[in-house]
Amino acid sequence: MLARRGWLSLSVGRLCLGGNYGSGMRYFEDLRVGNKFNSADYEMTEGEIIEFGRRFDPQPFHTDPAAAAGTLFGRLVASGWHTAAVSMRLMVLGEMDLDGGVIGQGMESLRWPRPVLPGDRLRVVTEIVELRPAPARPDRGVVKLRCRTYNQDGKVVQEMTATLLAARRPA
């Protein structure tokens, strides 16, 4: 739908440094149900899988390739929370580009139908599924979206339905 961005590092710089953050391209009024937004892709290295696992999900199937062989998974796999964190990064830096940022209210569902393996390259497609006013916040609208994370084979490794608050265009 939109040209795929090739400049992830530039995006990171722009957002992290906060230079012109908030000058995103889209307000609530610019979104339509059915819009889809792509992301760059992200390689899940064995080193990062182990580092994240040791810090946040210390179980042998996330931290130790040898010990992982004797577990339910039979090999090292990424923590689902690592996949979720990387998916957030890809969505924040992706095409959706909301003015005021991506501010989640909550998830209705979050599933990991397939394990993420070392070397997998992940990308995210975010689809708008519902738009409605935010009664308590007249300057914002509620956006329900379905965010699917795919591996390099086009298989879904995470599916999330979430609601977020998007800024309305200033009068």
Next chain:
Amino acid sequence: MLARRGWLSLSVGRLCLGGNYGSGMRYFEDLRVGNKFNSADYEMTEGEIIEFGRRFDPQPFHTDPAAAAGTLFGRLVASGWHTAAVSMRLMVLGEMDLDGGVIGQGMESLRWPRPVLPGDRLRVVTEIVELRPAPARPDRGVVKLRCRTYNQDGKVVQEMTATLLAARRPA
């Protein structure tokens, strides 16, 4: 319900090194609806909030205290995915101590009703809300749990309802 563990670092060592991992105290048969399990606590430092934000949720309210003042939050707050990752760590290392590990099937809901601020100390209480067989996996049972993450003032900062697969006691 059980004595609160004070030896988080020992737990980390045990699980990360994989020494006697899998010798957890509890199988599916040992769980009862209504059981509650505590965790140690975890301080969310400003440095870690910014580091996590830069890597996985690069928006100024997670990465830059000065720029955060001009955003919806008005100050630096932790990414919800950071809170989720820390909550997973606390649950994995906490009292529940499932044999075979904590293997999530999916979340039914995940909400962040209050922001997490630098210096907050988080802890998790996990409650068993449903137990049923896993038709496709006779060696496992399905556990539905509600996992609430509290700050040092006893306020809920994350609430999650999730299902996981727990190992049955070998015959």
